[in-house]
Amino acid sequence: MLSKKLIGAWAFFVICLMAAGILSLTLSIVWRRPNLMLNLTFSGVNLTVGSVLGITLLATFVLSLLVITQRGTLGLKILNWILLANSIVILLTGTYIWIFTLHERNNYHAVFGQQSNEIKILIQDMLKCCGYFDATDEVAFGGTTCPNQAAAAVLNNFCVTPITKFTDLTLNNIFSTVDGFMAIVIGLFLANMCVIKKRQEFERFEKIDSKRGMHSFF
Numbered sequence: 001m002l003s004k005k006l007i008g009a010w011a012f013f014v015i016c017l018m019a020a021g022i023l024s025l026t027l028s029i030v031w032r033r034p035n036l037m038l039n040l041t042f043s044g045v046n047l048t049v050g051s052v053l054g055i056t057l058l059a060t061f062v063l064s065l066l067v068i069t070q071r072g073t074l075g076l077k078i079l080n081w082i083l084l085a086n087s088i089v090i091l092l093t094g095t096y097i098w099i100f101t102l103h104e105r106n107n108y109h110a111v112f113g114q115q116s117n118e119i120k121i122l123i124q125d126m127l128k129c130c131g132y133f134d135a136t137d138e139v140a141f142g143g144t145t146c147p148n149q150a151a152a153a154v155l156n157n158f159c160v161t162p163i164t165k166f167t168d169l170t171l172n173n174i175f176s177t178v179d180g181f182m183a184i185v186i187g188l189f190l191a192n193m194c195v196i197k198k199r200q201e202f203e204r205f206e207k208i209d210s211k212r213g214m215h216s217f218f
Contacts, residue, residue, distance in 0.1 A: 002198055010068070010195060013188035018061040020181045025054025036123055040111060041167045053089060057181070060086055064188070073196045080196075083189045087182060094178040101171050104164050112163065113138045121146070129159040 028050035031038050060082055067075030100107055112120070112132050120140035124130055130152035131139035139152055146152045 002195065006191070006194055006198065010188070010191040013184055013191050014061060014064050016184040017057055017064070017188055020184055021054045021057030021061055023054070023177070024050050024057060024181075028054060036119070036126060037163075037166050038170075040108070040115070040123065040163065041170050043111075049093060053093060053181075056086060056089060064192075068195070073199050076192055076196045076199070080189055080192050083185050083192070087185045087189075090178055090182045090185060094175060094182070097171055097175045097178065101168065101175070104168055104171075105160055108163055108167055109133065109138070109160070112159065117142070123163075124159060127159055127162040128155075129157045129162060130155050132159050132163075134158055 028047045031042055032047055063082065064079055067079050109132050117140040121143040125143040125145045128145055130146040131137045135152040139146060141148055
């Protein structure tokens with residue numbers, strides 16, 4: 001039978017995979033709630049990708065529980081191909097986040113410009129800033145911080161720095177988390193390979209015993 005250490009390692013990575021799926025799906029749902037900075041940081045498409053990733057990881061978790069209870073190695077081999085597909089999805093997600101952060105100030109300039117004046121005013125009041133790159137860039141007049149152009153010029157505090165400070169921290173945390181997901185998938189893949197190898201050894205011994213007319217206890 002499989003050693004306790006191997007079973008423990010396999011179970012550990014499976015549990016981590018479940019936790020990763022729950023985390024990705026939960027955050028994708030929670031972050032859809034009205035929140036000025038999070039809604040600015042993530043688009044609906046971004047959150048949908050997070051939901052799909054979470055569902056994919058949870059589906060892989062369920063499949064792993066099914067195949068480990070079956071005899072043979074076919075199910076485990078299929079699971080490894082699915083884990084490879086998961087790793088590609090995770091890699092693409094992490095790469096997209098990394099590339100996006102390389103031009104973060106310009107990217108969020110476009111995002112900020114797409115917001116309605118009402119949202120811009122709320123953000124400006126929250127961050128105590130006027131405009132994006134300067135007091136005339138994508139500024140929305142109103143509220144308490146930027147009631148008019150003169151107030152914006154006097155304040156001389158622009159939104160690009162506080163916005164990108166928040167988004168950079170958030171995206172870096174997500175990037176690190178996605179890296180963690182990759183480590184989990186790789187760990188489960190390697191543990192699965194070990195289980196496959198052990199089962200192949202058992203099957204080989206069973207065939208040898210059957211040829212000798214002996215009963216197998218594997």
